[in-house]
Amino acid sequence: PASAELAIADLDAMGRFGKRLAGLLRAGDVLILTGDLGAGKTTLTQSIAAGLGVRGRVSSPTFVIAREHAPTGAGPGLVHVDAYRLGSAAELDDLGLEDALADSAAVIEWGAGLAEQLSAERLEVSISADPATEDRTIALTPHGTWGERLRAAGLG
Numbered sequence: 001p002a003s004a005e006l007a008i009a010d011l012d013a014m015g016r017f018g019k020r021l022a023g024l025l026r027a028g029d030v031l032i033l034t035g036d037l038g039a040g041k042t043t044l045t046q047s048i049a050a051g052l053g054v055r056g057r058v059s060s061p062t063f064v065i066a067r068e069h070a071p072t073g074a075g076p077g078l079v080h081v082d083a084y085r086l087g088s089a090a091e092l093d094d095l096g097l098e099d100a101l102a103d104s105a106a107v108i109e110w111g112a113g114l115a116e117q118l119s120a121e122r123l124e125v126s127i128s129a130d131p132a133t134e135d136r137t138i139a140l141t142p143h144g145t146w147g148e149r150l151r152a153a154g155l156g
């Protein structure tokens with residue numbers, strides 16, 4: 001599938017993008033975030049969480065692997081996964097991802113190696129950074145119906 005590239009000028013722009021993305025999410029959705037350490041995967045997840053109205057702190061789940069944030073309104077909750085230590089997508093099933101997706105969307109950091117094993121219905125969000133600046137480039141690679149959904153939202 002073709003990717004769309006977005007220029008993100010600074011932290012504020014990343015925040016706006018996260019909230020915009022949150023507005024598209026429904027329960028069962030899977031977002032895969034890739035990018036080097038410090039690229040902004042957790043920062044983007046925090047903006048998505050804010051957009052979903054998630055309460056409480058959203059921090060990197062590196063040691064716990066997955067953290068669930070319950071839905072607070074009409075929209076989905078958030079399952080935030082750090083897949084860095086996971087060897088296979090089967091381990092995500094063991095963590096109960098499938099059940100959690102019933103009322104939540106999943107944001108998976110470092111999921112690149114797992115992406116192919118996951119749902120055919122997923123949006124891959126790859127963040128490139130110039131570490132010295134707030135400049136970021138985001139490549140969106142849609143799978144399944146995400147191409148159409150992005151186009152409808154003016155993001156394709």
Ligand code: ADP
Pocket residue numbers: 008009010011012014035036037038039040041042043044060109133134135136
């Ligand atoms: P990752 O989860 O990819 O390792 P983090 O989100 O933890 O990255 O860290 C990104 C760091 O870069 C944060 O300190 C954040 O404030 C900073 N930063 C600066 N500009 C941006 C931007 N445009 N988007 C996201 N993060 C940014």
Ligand code: MG
Pocket residue numbers: 041042043060109
């Ligand atoms: Mg992170």
